[in-house]
Amino acid sequence: MKAIHDPHGALASGLAAIRQQYQVPEDFPREVLAAADLAARNLPGPAHEDRTDEPFVTLDPASSTDLDQAFHIEEAGNDLLLHYAIADVAWFVADGDPLDVEAWKRGETLYLPDGKAGLYPPALAEGAASLLPQGPRPAVVFTVRLGPDGEARLDAARRALIRSRAKLAYDSVTAADLPPAFARFAERVNAAEAARGAARVDPPEQEVEALGDGRYALSFRPLLASERRNAALSLAANLAIAAALQQAGTGLFRVMAGPSAKAMARLRSTAAGLGLAWPEGVDLKALERTLDQRNPAHAAFMLAVRRAGTGAGYAPWIPGVTPWHEAIAATYAHATAPLRRLADRYVIRATLAVANGQPVDPQVEDAFRRLPGVMAKAEALSGQIERAVIDLAETVMLHGREGETFKACVTDADGDSARVQLLGLPIVSRARIPGAAPGSRVDLRLAAVDSKARRLTFAPA
Incomplete structure (x- = not known):
């Protein structure tokens, strides 16, 4: 801290x-x-x-x-x-x-x-x-x-x-x-x-x-x-x-797809740059299970994995479709935080009905159709x-430290724009680094700090 x-x-x-x-x-x-x-x-x-x-x-x-x-x-x-x-x-x-x-x-x-x-x-x-x-x-x-x-x-x-x-x-x-x-x-x-x-x-x-x-x-x-x-x-x-609702033909589910092929290629480059051994034939999930939050290189890779995904969302039950959460590798729902998430209140109501052999309230079924858009907006x-x-x-x-040089690791890059994590400080930022490769170590000079715009400007040292 x-x-x-x-x-x-x-x-x-x-x-x-x-x-x-x-x-x-x-x-x-x-x-x-x-x-x-x-x-x-x-x-x-x-x-x-x-x-x-x-x-x-x-x-x-x-x-x-x-x-x-x-x-x-x-x-x-x-x-x-x-x-x-x-x-x-x-x-x-x-x-x-x-x-x-x-x-x-x-x-x-x-x-x-x-x-x-x-x-x-x-x-x-x-x-x-x-x-x-x-x-x-x-x-x-x-x-x-x-x-x-x-x-x-x-x-x-x-x-x-x-x-x-x-x-x-x-x-x-x-x-x-x-x-x-x-x-x-x-x-x-x-x-x-x-x-x-x-x-x-x-x-x-x-x-x-x-x-x-x-x-x-x-x-x-x-x-x-x-x-x-x-x-x-x-x-x-x-x-x-989630399993009980899916079997009953109702519900609202948490769904997430895995990283795209392009994102996977970037992750392999990031892992190599961070010195992580990722043998061919070993899938991403198997590698993730070996990572330790306390290891800075592992933590940087975990952040890169999170950003590589498409993000999670909500989907109502649809006949013939199995809702899937790729990271959890199962059908999954949110029902345990109703004081903080609107959707959970309706999932709980449906579960009460299903578990006790009662029909699900039509207003709950209608809410399942409307909630994905509402929750996506709130989460964004x-x-x-x-x-x-x-x-x-x-x-x-970092106010007052303009001109200093910081060691950083590139966690991912898009053209000349790179996302970097400073080593030794809990800071993730962006920098314009021509030819940046995910996983590479770089020295960056802090060129400007703008607290009103909430922006740090780094340049290669």
């Missing part, structure tokens, strides 16, 4: 400019806030079975208050049963009400280092609907059976009232805080991924973090072991839900904001 020294407040003013440029909502309309306050008083009823005696816990970043998921795990012979409680947003939000209309406008929560623009007002997202340990909360509990081979199957989906026993944090959780089978569950999921040829690319994320008192830091942050294991719970549940906006924030932080970090 690199602390950003910003005595002139360029980062704070730049974040305000980003919010204005991308029209990030500052608050919710008055009628939406009023609807949230009213909905927060919608107490669970007979539809929610009482499961408050079960040992659910949550595991998230320490500062998070919009908690989508709580869980506990038990053994059932050779199987492991994941009881996965997901915030029951649909209990509070009705089709066509002010909360629903506003959520369709937003699509997902937008995150900036100085605050977020939520999908739902705090009265719900950080209060009545969040699975905080302050009191009983309504949830949809998915029971996911995981066999010794790591294959997940949906056993049940029921509305329930749960009480979280603890709000655990990634950076401080210990094995004693978690269910005894937590690590074993993740190991089975990971083994199944490898067996089916999956390769999720999880490079260290380039992120800007608020440190307090107007200070920020820019870092490449590898995932902690607790995060990776927690992600395995969501993966197993989403795979099981989120990505633009994230990149703008990082670009801003990079310019503030």
